[in-house]
Amino acid sequence: MGAPTHCGSRPIHYSGEPALTDALSMQPVAIVRSAYKEKFGIPRQPGLANSIISTIELLPEFSSAEAVRGLETCSHIWLVFVFSECVDKGWSPLVRPPRLGGNKKLGVFATRSPFRPNPIGLSPVKLEQVRIEGKQVYLDVRGADLLDGTPILDIKPYLPYSDVIADAEFAVADRIELLDLPVHFSEQAKIHCAHYQRTHGEALDLQISELLRCDPRPAYKKNDSDRIYGVKLHNLDVRWKITDEGIYVETIETLREGEGNAS
Numbered sequence: 001m002g003a004p005t006h007c008g009s010r011p012i013h014y015s016g017e018p019a020l021t022d023a024l025s026m027q028p029v030a031i032v033r034s035a036y037k038e039k040f041g042i043p044r045q046p047g048l049a050n051s052i053i054s055t056i057e058l059l060p061e062f063s064s065a066e067a068v069r070g071l072e073t074c075s076h077i078w079l080v081f082v083f084s085e086c087v088d089k090g091w092s093p094l095v096r097p098p099r100l101g102g103n104k105k106l107g108v109f110a111t112r113s114p115f116r117p118n119p120i121g122l123s124p125v126k127l128e129q130v131r132i133e134g135k136q137v138y139l140d141v142r143g144a145d146l147l148d149g150t151p152i153l154d155i156k157p158y159l160p161y162s163d164v165i166a167d168a169e170f171a172v173a174d175r176i177e178l179l180d181l182p183v184h185f186s187e188q189a190k191i192h193c194a195h196y197q198r199t200h201g202e203a204l205d206l207q208i209s210e211l212l213r214c215d216p217r218p219a220y221k222k223n224d225s226d227r228i229y230g231v232k233l234h235n236l237d238v239r240w241k242i243t244d245e246g247i248y249v250e251t252i253e254t255l256r257e258g259e260g261n262a263s
Contacts, residue, residue: 028082028151029062030139035207036147039085041216041231044098045112046123047143048176049210051203053128056139056152063137071139072130076158079123079144082151083114091115099173101219106172124158183209183247192236192252204252207233212240212247 034054036042043049056079058067071077094105095113108116125141132138139155185193185205196204211233221227225243228250232238239251 026153027061028059028153029155030056030058030152032079032081032144032146032148032150032152033057034144034146034148034150035234037232037234039147041211041233042147043145043211043214045176046125046145048145048178048214049207050126050143051206051210052142052144053202054125054141054144054146056141056155058137058139060135063135065132065137068130068132068137068139071127071155071157074127074157076124077127077139077141078154078156078158078163079125079141079146079152080154080156081121081123081146082153083116083119083121084150085147086114086116086119089115091117091119097172098219099177103219110172120153124163177215179213179215179242179247181213181242181246183212183249185249186251189249189252196236204234204236208238208240208249208252209247212242212249215242217242 032054033056035052091108092115093108095108095111095115096103096105097111097113100106112121114121123145125144128140128142130137130139183205190205193203193205193208196202211231215222216231217229222242225241228239228241230237230239232255235255237251237253237255238249239253240247240249242248
């Protein structure tokens with residue numbers, strides 16, 4: 001192979017040349033604390049369940065007021081994270097995106113599949129507040145699509161003048177796909193939502209509605225309107241089904257300690 005390509009004074013080496021190492025070592029800077037205790041049910045993209053607040057907890061080595069100085073002036077931030085549940089699962093050049101019904105294959109780099117050569121994701125989220133409690137820094141955010149315990153590799157400010165590309169196109173996914181169906185809560189579920197509102201100050205019914213309108217069902221099971229599904233949200237087990245007429249929340253039960261924890 002020829003000489004390395006140069007950009008300014010820094011050489012860019014081709015893959016496989018001795019100047020590149022076989023692996024890069026990165027250290028997480030933070031951990032996500034979120035309501036999502038398992039992969040199933042998490043919105044497939046950020047910004048679809050904005051009523052749910054997650055917290056980014058900076059790890060001790062990076063948890064300082066100096067490290068986040070000025071971040072409070074941002075309305076939104078980027079989170080660079082690791083798909084921690086997929087690290088040891090391998091990858092394939094072709095994947096089946098759920099958006100296409102699970103039948104059509106696309107190249108992995110034409111999708112946002114978590115099963116990637118480097119299982120890294122990128123999510124824009126709304127920054128609600130920067131909290132500093134003693135030596136601990138927390139970032140409260142809305143719209144995160146991240147599993148509880150997800151490692152964060154980096155945090156960056158969202159730049160409105162450059163990060164919004166008005167004429168961007170992607171024919172495979174050109175719009176948000178949400179179910180336009182009413183959400184019905186059983187009497188038991190209504191009582192639980194009201195109790196959660198009183199004790200936690202959060203609109204659980206709105207959170208569940210946003211989550212289920214994202215339609216977490218596997219594509220190949222969407223014709224089975226009698227099937228009851230369950231998602232773990234906060235410390236709750238939410239049971240529901242979807243028919244052509246609506247989304248039905250059947251029961252909400254509090255999980256025993258340990259049942260709602262991410263693996």
